[in-house]
Amino acid sequence: MRCALPFRRRAIFAVKEYAATFIKVIKKRHIHIHFGVDVKVVDGDLKKVFYEEISKNGDLEIKSMSFDFIHAVPSMSATEVIKQSHLRDAPNPYVYVEVDKNSLQHMRFPNVFAPGDCTNAPRQ
Numbered sequence: 145m146r147c148a149l150p151f152r153r154r155a156i157f158a159v160k161e162y163a164a165t166f167i168k169v170i171k172k173r174h175i176h177i178h179f180g181v182d183v184k185v186v187d188g189d190l191k192k193v194f195y196e197e198i199s200k201n202g203d204l205e206i207k208s209m210s211f212d213f214i215h216a217v218p219s220m221s222a223t224e225v226i227k228q229s230h231l232r233d234a235p236n237p238y239v240y241v242e243v244d245k246n247s248l249q250h251m252r253f254p255n256v257f258a259p260g261d262c263t264n265a266p267r268q
Contacts, residue, residue, distance in 0.1 A: 178195075180197065180198070181195040182197075186216060192209065192210050193209050195207055220261065222238060231256065238264075240262055
C-alpha cells in the first residue's frame with residue numbers, strides 16, 4: 145500500500161512523546177512522510193497528490209506523488225474575520241489573535257479572551 149503523509153512543517157508533532165509513538169507506526173507500516181511541502185491538489189480519482197516544494201537550489205517546483213491512502217493537513221491560519229480585525233497579531237505570518245500565552249487574554253483588549261487554535265499561543 146502506498147501511504148503518503150505530506151507535511152508543510154518539518155516535524156510530525158511538537159510533543160515528542162506523540163512523535164516518537166507515531167514514528168514507530170510509520171516505520172512498521174512503511175509509510176512515506178514528505179516534509180516541507182505545500183499540498184495544492186488531491187485528486188482522489190487518480191490517487192495522486194500535487195504539491196509545491198522548494199528544490200535544493202531554491203526553485204519552487206510542482207511535484208506529484210501517487211497514493212492508496214493519504215492524510216494531508218491543510219495550512220493553518222486565522223479566519224478572514226480575524227485577519228481583517230484589530231484582534232489580529234499583524235506581525236505573525238498566520239495572523240492569529242494576539243494573546244498572552246498564560247491567560248489567553250488579548251494583549252491590547254483586556255475584555256477579549258481567545259482560547260483554541262485561533263491564537264498565537266505556543267502549541268505545546
